[in-house]
Amino acid sequence: MAEDEKGPTLKEQLWDPVAGFGVTFRTMFRKVVTEQYPKEKFPTAPRFHGRHQLNRWPDGLEKCIGCELCAWACPADAIYVEGASNSDAPDPEGNSQRFSPGERYGRVYQINYLRCILCGLCIEACPTRALTMTNEYELADDNRADLIYEKSDLLAPLLPGMEQPPHPMRLGEDADQYYRGEFSAKPAQGGEA
């Protein structure tokens, strides 16, 4: 046998198992760090990127204007938007046709969480802060269809003082007053995560 093909020395044969089991024994007496999820849920970091939310103005109208900038910014092609025009003329049943304070609103809005990588580029692209991200991270399901979130799944809940759209603009006589917050009425503030 060549000199460099010699087996382990006696010292190595005796010491290596002791050193290996030493690691095992040390670990046995360390504090257990197993997390008891889902029984115990720990809060995320405040700026954690979780499920998206479509925000509202304080009278309940939607902030989304259907511009599709979020969809174009998405590297995973996870967002689908179809815009439509608001109208102040009532429909044949006499109901308002206004969903957002501007000219356009997002008629269809979908996020596919099978594709989304929660990178946040879409919320950076949104010009109206309509789209933000919550801290909600439980986005698992047992079928693919339920992981495509529709607008109704993503819209912020109605807070006290808000009204379910469609309805006329309640925060001012014109768009200037509305966006500057020169409210003729004082509905509840909020609606944004």
Ligand code: SF4
């Ligand atoms: S978080 Fe990223 S991947 Fe997910 S929808 Fe937004 S841009 Fe697309």
Ligand code: SF4
């Ligand atoms: S969420 Fe923002 S970026 Fe996306 S369509 Fe609506 S307004 Fe445009």
